[in-house]
Amino acid sequence: QKEVEQNSGPLSVPEGAIASLNCTYSDRGSQSFFWYRQYSGKSPELIMFIYSNGDKEDGRFTAQLNKASQYVSLLIRDSQPSDSATYLCAVNTGRRALTFGSGTRLQVQP
């Protein structure tokens, strides 16, 4: 079982819709959780982080964490074509480094 799992996609949503990206992790000791957006040929850009169970909102983005289910998600409201990218879920397992999922490719159709 991979430490951090994501559906590779592509996830295709129409412009203006809500995009829902999901991630599961295997290490119950994981302490912090991150979502990065990566455009093709560019480096990962941090868009959200969450440490506690529940929801965290920042503009059009909401991160949701459920430690009991070992599940973290990212919701993107009012999706725009510029949101089309690969979204990487990353988990800090306490080793002082991040473990990345393989990423979900999001396509927002105009």
Add this chain to the structure above:
Amino acid sequence: DTEVTQTPKHLVMGMTNKKSLKCEQHMGHRAMYWYKQKAKKPPELMFVYSYEKLSINESVPSRFSPECPNSSLLNLHLHALQPEDSALYLCASSQVSGSIYNEQFFGPGTRLTVL
């Protein structure tokens, strides 16, 4: 300043060359990282420096040699690389709070091609 910079942006080298990648941050972060990323794959951790000391080496071949001259700078020295080492090399930095390494910020990367 919330930026991590990397030089060069692109590097082409032969298998017998010696070159270095450079990374700099001025955010006061005390942890710095090197990652390697191949196309359509997630970043793969290579090295972690914490307070200028090497804390993690993910069994990286010795042809990659990291160096952290001070808290703002991180180098990756390359020697006798193989074509399969061609990739995007990413530097990142983060704060350190007790046992938790906080969110990492990535530089733009160096696109390395080994001929």
